[in-house]
Amino acid sequence: MKVYPLFFLVSILLISCKSDKRIEVATEEVEPKSILEQIALAHGYENWNNVQEIAFTFNVDRDSTHFERSWVWQPKTNAVMHINGADTLQYNRKSMDSVAFKTNAGFINDRYWLLAPFNLVWDKDNFTHEHTKGALAPISGKTMQKLTIVYGSEGGYTPGDAYDFFFGDDHLIREWVFRKANQSEPSMTTTWENYSNIKGFEFVKDHKRKEGGFNLYIDGISVTLEQ
Secondary structure, three states: OOOOOHHHHHHHHHHHHHHHHHHHHHOOOOOOOOHHHHHHHHOOHHHHHHEEEEEEEEEEEEOOEEEEEEEEEEOOOOEEEEEEOOEEEEEEOOEOOHHHHHHHHHHHHHHHHHHHHHHHHHOHHHEEEEEEEEEEOOOOOOEEEEEEEEEOOOOOOOOOOEEEEEEOOOOOEEEEEEEHHHOOOOOEEEEOEEEEEEOOEEEEEEEEOOOOOEEEEEEEEEEEEOO
8 A cells, every 4th residue: 555645645636626626717608799789899888887978069061051969968867968059958868848858859869870889789678680791781882791770669759760780890880771660761871980989989970971962970079987
């Protein structure tokens, strides 16, 4: 019968414990992100919880005409300031009168143009979606990934609307199609271009049509993060 020194037996136990731990870590599973989350994260969604205030100006140049309105939003309290020329309106989205409700429709529209990638996460319970890995983008004609979402027929300012997002392997949106009431023909098709990184967010500043004569752009973007 062999007698092993105590330090040898202790070494065997330590190696065994380390081996068990290593195997346990190696078999740990991480749940994959959905395509909705991947697009949102590509645009900086992981930083959203730190946002105290966001301000931007929504602009549309169509032929020789210009339209603009500005917004300041505090997402944690839902306080909104609307600035249109010399007129300013402050309201809280938790409690709106008829004037605020009408103004808020413009805010929802303009915010969607700025933060649509995040709405894919915020609104996920309100729409159905379909992901296609190979589809021709309508403006560039390039093969991209495509995500189609269709909102429910009830609730919101424009129920039943549909959007087709076209994006690359980096999950940054490059083009999109808006289809009112989920009709088959596009209501509006624009690019997503001129990306700008602001406080860790990827914001698109320009949306243009293929035929020209139109530029929807967002400027004056500022983000205040919590200290």
